[in-house]
Each structure stands twice: as structure tokens, then as C-alpha cells.
Amino acid sequence: MFNFKKRKTLYIRLYTNTVLIRDVESKKELKREATKPFSNNRLLFADFINGEECLITTIKELFDGKPTSTFNILIQPMEKIEGGLSSVENRALMDVGEYIGGRNIVIYDKTDILSDNMVLEMVKK
Numbered sequence: 001m002f003n004f005k006k007r008k009t010l011y012i013r014l015y016t017n018t019v020l021i022r023d024v025e026s027k028k029e030l031k032r033e034a035t036k037p038f039s040n041n042r043l044l045f046a047d048f049i050n051g052e053e054c055l056i057t058t059i060k061e062l063f064d065g066k067p068t069s070t071f072n073i074l075i076q077p078m079e080k081i082e083g084g085l086s087s088v089e090n091r092a093l094m095d096v097g098e099y100i101g102g103r104n105i106v107i108y109d110k111t112d113i114l115s116d117n118m119v120l121e122m123v124k125k
Contacts, residue, residue, distance in 0.1 A: 006025075007069075007070055007071060007072055007103065007104075008023055008024075008025055008071050008072070009023075009024040009025060009071065009072040009073070009074070009119060009120060009123055010022065010023060010024070010059070010071045010072070010073045010074070010102075011024055011074050011076070011114065011116070011119045012055070012073060012074065012075045012076065013076045013078050013113075014044055014045060014051075014075065014076065014077045014078060014079075015044075015078050015079055016039045016044065016079055016080070017033060017034045017037045017038060017039045018031065018032065018033045018034065019031070019032055019034070019054055019055055019058050021055070021058050021059060021062055022116075023062060023063075024116045024119050024120060027116070028062060029062070030058055030061055030062045032054065032057070032058045032061070034050060034051070034053075034054040035054070036050040036053065036054075037050060038050040038051035038054060039080070042080070043080060043089065044077050044079055044080040044081070044089075045077070045089060045092055045093060045096070048092055048095075048096065051096060052096050052099055052100065055096065055100050056100055059100060059101075069101065070101050070102070070103045071100075071101050071102050071103070072102070072103065072104040072105075072123040073097045073100075073101075073102035073104070073105045073106070073123070074105075074106045074107075074108055074114070074119045074122055074123055075093050075096075075097055075105065075106070075107050075108070076107075076108045076109075076110075076111075076114070077089075077093070077107075077109060078111050079111075081109055081111070084109055085107065085109045090107055090109075093107050094107065104123050106122050106123050106125075108122065
């Protein structure tokens with residue numbers, strides 16, 4: 001009948017010009033520095049195009065270049081969030097999450113590192 005493939009869950013932590021992406025189900029993760037900077041001295045995610053390119057490249061490498069359709073995604077900025085994220089920063093992260101294949105996207109604006117189970121619970125809500 002139908003072949004429903006379970007959607008993978010990605011836990012993305014953003015640092016200054018660096019991303020760490022973890023496939024929660026397989027426990028495989030990659031940390032990569034951007035070849036083109038996406039951060040500036042005020043904003044962690046200042047250049048949308050460069051940030052998007054870094055995320056896509058890292059996801060492709062994480063999955064050995066094999067296409068994966070959609071993801072549940074939790075994006076967590078790890079730096080430059082004093083006072084919380086602005087609505088513009090939040091929107092940019094949601095938009096990039098959608099562009100890279102996210103269908104259920106959560107932005108978590110605290111810097112404590114989450115367990116895989118916590119990530120799964122948060123994207124279920």
C-alpha cells in the first residue's frame with residue numbers, strides 16, 4: 001500500500017560561522033566551519049545565503065550525499081543571544097529551516113545542550 005518513510009530529526013546548533021548538525025535517530029553528527037562567513041560582530045546568522053549554503057553542504061555530507069526529503073528540525077543558536085532572539089532573527093532561522101527541508105521546525109533560544117530525547121519531545125509539540 002503506502003510506503004510512509006519516518007521523517008528524520010535534525011538537531012542543529014549554530015556557533016559563529018560554524019554549524020553542528022546531529023541526526024538524532026542515527027546519532028551521527030558533523031561540525032563544520034563555514035567556507036563563507038554567515039556571522040558578523042552583532043549577529044550569529046547575519047548572512048542568510050552563506051548560512052543556508054553551509055547548512056545544506058553539512059546535511060549532504062552527514063547523509064553521504066543521499067537525498068533526504070524532509071526533516072523535523074530543532075535549531076539552537078549557541079552564541080550572541082543575550083536578551084533573546086529578535087523576531088527578525090527568529091524568522092530568518094525559521095525560513096532557513098524550511099528551505100533546507102524542515103517541515104516541523106523549533107527554534108530553541110537557550111544555550112543548554114539538549115539530549116536526543118529532549119529534542120524529539122520538543123519537535124513533537
